[in-house]
Amino acid sequence: LLGESNHASLIPEEGKKKIPGLQGRSAAQSHELLRDFEATLLHMFGLKRRPRPSRAATVPRYLLDLYRLQSGEAEETGAHDIAFEYPERLASRANTVRGFHHEEHMERVHEMDDGETAPLRFLFNLTSIPEDELLSSAELRLYRHQIDEAIADTLSDDQGLHRINVYEVLKPPRPGQLITQLLDTRLVHHNMSRWESFDVSPAVMRWTQERLPNYGLAVEVLHLNQTPRHQGRHVRVSRSLHQEPEEDWEQLRPLLVTFGHDGKGHPLTRRTKRNPKPRGRKRNRNCRRHALYVDFSDVGWT
Known part of the structure; x- marks a missing residue:
């Protein structure tokens, strides 16, 4: 500076x-x-x-689009490439939005005692959030990609449904054991590509406000009919599970977003584009100039 x-x-x-x-x-x-x-x-x-900042650092597209919506820039430029609506509820009590990527070198895939694969665990370093910042909500955003061959294999609507579960990890993981608590769940169809948002506010608030240990989040993708051929392939949760180009992975990787207030300003208020004043020959009669005569001798100014 x-x-x-x-x-x-x-x-x-x-x-x-x-x-x-x-x-x-x-x-x-x-x-x-x-x-x-x-x-x-x-x-x-x-x-x-x-x-x-590192030159390799990438700003998540979601945060850029969120700023464009909040500032009114998206409406002024007529942007149609934003695939979500402004989160009025999440931003109503916040004036600060932060984004976090998980620590990839610490992600773990655990195998349970029964031989089943446990949910994939993510650790997010939230120590950069100031102690005096009051968080109001947090969301985990996961990208899911359409599976073309799975659509061709679908014989009924039920076969194309997956359930995505997001958990809070309550205790340090042990071999064959992962103690979790369900935070949010979503039933999705793998016939379209889009971002899914999951409410993880209870866990993040426990970590930041109550100062409880942060053992991370866990994500589980289940097919309703238990057919493993396409199970979990369309949800971008780990670089090791998908052969994504580097630049694509940086924009499609899981993103934890927090909404908070630092006590130094007003909550985020979406700015809307002002409607242009109507043009016409008809003039506003409530506001016009009139020629007036004043005799200064009447007010003693002579």
């Missing part, structure tokens, strides 16, 4: 000219003013130091 010797400034020279109070100051005073401005920004975003 300040334009250090080995880092480019986040404020362009043209922008610096427009900062009130920056012009007419000495170099030391200008530097101090910008440093105070940087400190204010860092405090506002709950950061202790200036971030050094």
